[in-house]
Amino acid sequence: MSIRLLSPVVLFLLLVFLIGPFLIIIAASLSAGDTLAFPQGLSLRWVAKVFTIDSFRDSFAMSMFLAVFGTLAALILGIPAAYALARYRLPGSETVRTVVSLPIIVPGIIVGLALLRYLVVPFGFNITLALFFAIPPWCCPMPCVSCPQASVTCAPISRKRPSCSVPHGSAPSSAS
Amino acid sequence: MFQNRAEALALALPAAIFAAVVFLLPVAILLSEGFRSDGAWTLAAYTDFFSQTLNRTVFFRTFRLGLEVTAVSAVIGYAAAFAIVNLPPKGKGRMIGLVTLPLMISPVARTYAWIVILGRTGIVNEAITGLGLSAEPLRLLFTETAVFIGLLQLFLPLMILSLISALENMPKDAIPAARVLGANWFQVFWKVILPLTREGLVVGGTLVFTGSLTAYITPAILGGSKVLMLETLMYQQVSVANNFVSASVIAFILIVMSFAANILLKRLATARNRR
Numbered sequence: 266m267s268i269r270l271l272s273p274v275v276l277f278l279l280l281v282f283l284i285g286p287f288l289i290i291i292a293a294s295l296s297a298g299d300t301l302a303f304p305q306g307l308s309l310r311w312v313a314k315v316f317t318i319d320s321f322r323d324s325f326a327m328s329m330f331l332a333v334f335g336t337l338a339a340l341i342l343g344i345p346a347a348y349a350l351a352r353y354r355l356p357g358s359e360t361v362r363t364v365v366s367l368p369i370i371v372p373g374i375i376v377g378l379a380l381l382r383y384l385v386v387p388f389g390f391n392i393t394l395a396l397f398f399a400i401p402p403w404c405c406p407m408p409c410v411s412c413p414q415a416s417v418t419c420a421p422i423s424r425k426r427p428s429c430s431v432p433h434g435s436a437p438s439s440a441s
Numbered sequence: 442m443f444q445n446r447a448e449a450l451a452l453a454l455p456a457a458i459f460a461a462v463v464f465l466l467p468v469a470i471l472l473s474e475g476f477r478s479d480g481a482w483t484l485a486a487y488t489d490f491f492s493q494t495l496n497r498t499v500f501f502r503t504f505r506l507g508l509e510v511t512a513v514s515a516v517i518g519y520a521a522a523f524a525i526v527n528l529p530p531k532g533k534g535r536m537i538g539l540v541t542l543p544l545m546i547s548p549v550a551r552t553y554a555w556i557v558i559l560g561r562t563g564i565v566n567e568a569i570t571g572l573g574l575s576a577e578p579l580r581l582l583f584t585e586t587a588v589f590i591g592l593l594q595l596f597l598p599l600m601i602l603s604l605i606s607a608l609e610n611m612p613k614d615a616i617p618a619a620r621v622l623g624a625n626w627f628q629v630f631w632k633v634i635l636p637l638t639r640e641g642l643v644v645g646g647t648l649v650f651t652g653s654l655t656a657y658i659t660p661a662i663l664g665g666s667k668v669l670m671l672e673t674l675m676y677q678q679v680s681v682a683n684n685f686v687s688a689s690v691i692a693f694i695l696i697v698m699s700f701a702a703n704i705l706l707k708r709l710a711t712a713r714n715r716r
Contacts, residue, residue: 272527275604282597283594286554287543352449353449361453361456371696374676375471375692378688428469
């Protein structure tokens with residue numbers, strides 16, 4: 266009985282903790298005040314202002330570019346690999362799977378640092394290009410890890426179920 | 442058959458080569474740098490690293506915060522997952538959606554919200570000074586507590602989702618049966634729920650723990666240079682001190698820790714299946 270009374274309280278507090286901060290930051294972005302604080306009156310002035318800043322527009326364009334083309338590149342590389350790993354038993358398929366899934370486990374900041382040090386600095390690599398390169402290895406594992414399982418359930422063919430070497434859902438954690 | 446194999450290799454190779462060249466190789470070179478000095482293999486960088494008090498403090502702080510976040514998220518996670526599982530189907534779907542929502546949003550935005558709440562002119566401080574509890578605003582940001590709260594909010598959904606699926610897979614009659622046989626709620630949890638959902642707890646715990654160890658944005662924004670964690674220390678070593686050897690040592694420690702957690706997860710999961 267007490268548990269039945271307790272659940273709504275638990276859920277309410279949970280939502281306040283998980284969702285509350287978003288509502289607050291959305292409210293703060295609509296604030297008319299001068300500092301980052303709880304809103305003093307509503308206005309769109311900060312929203313309008315941010316689009317007048319060149320560096321914001323540039324980074325916004327960059328983010329969009331990377332999101333769209335990084336995803337495309339990851340799919341172009343990832344889908345054939347996932348298909349091959351799911352359909353054929355390759356000599357080194359476990360190795361390929363491990364190599365392709367590693368970027369999920371390795372923290373993003375380490376990958377970024379390594380690329381900066383060994384691609385950008387010595388070879389004069391363009392930063393945009395390096396950022397672009399950094400995305401597919403990180404996204405590739407998604408189609409690779411999730412597709413084999415989808416194809417197992419859809420078309421069971423005679424082979425052992427591929428073992429998923431990466432815990433599902435660990436991706437958001439290493440984003441940086 | 443051979444033709445198929447050749448085809449398959451041709452399909453899989455581009456991704457593997459790409460991952461190897463753009464990811465594996467640079468990371469491997471970075472890690473090897475920590476073991477080399479004047480062309481010889483050595484552990485000197487590691488003994489150097491751990492001989493400094495600051496580095497040891499940061500190392501243990503990262504480890505301790507990871508454990509704390511994992512433990513607290515497990516406690517909250519059980520309460521929340523239990524409450525969600527017992528909701529009617531419609532409400533359950535909505536609640537799971539709301540719990541998943543934070544995972545879709547960038548960690549930067551998620552962490553930034555805490556500045557509005559905990560900052561000098563933030564909500565908490567306005568309330569404290571407004572109520573006259575303190576004349577000066579308290580320093581809540583750039584404390585270990587702030588990092589803890591940020592990490593907890595960041596990773597709690599992963600724990601809740603793991604525990605929800607574990608609780609859903611539990612036999613429906615187990616809890617009523619234990620209750621009928623006279624177990625109190627504490628015994629029900631300890632002897633029935635916990636053993637039956639151990640796998641979900643292990644998966645959630647690993648995700649939260651490795652996540653907390655390797656998160657960069659949250660400690661950077663909420664801890665700043667006052668509360669360094671391994672990742673922020675690493676960034677500082679590179680950007681301020683230009684010390685790549687020390688960064689490589691930290692990178693190696695971080696990777697070993699997340700691998701260890703992943704191996705432990707597999708071990709625990711299979712140990713249970715065998716029994």
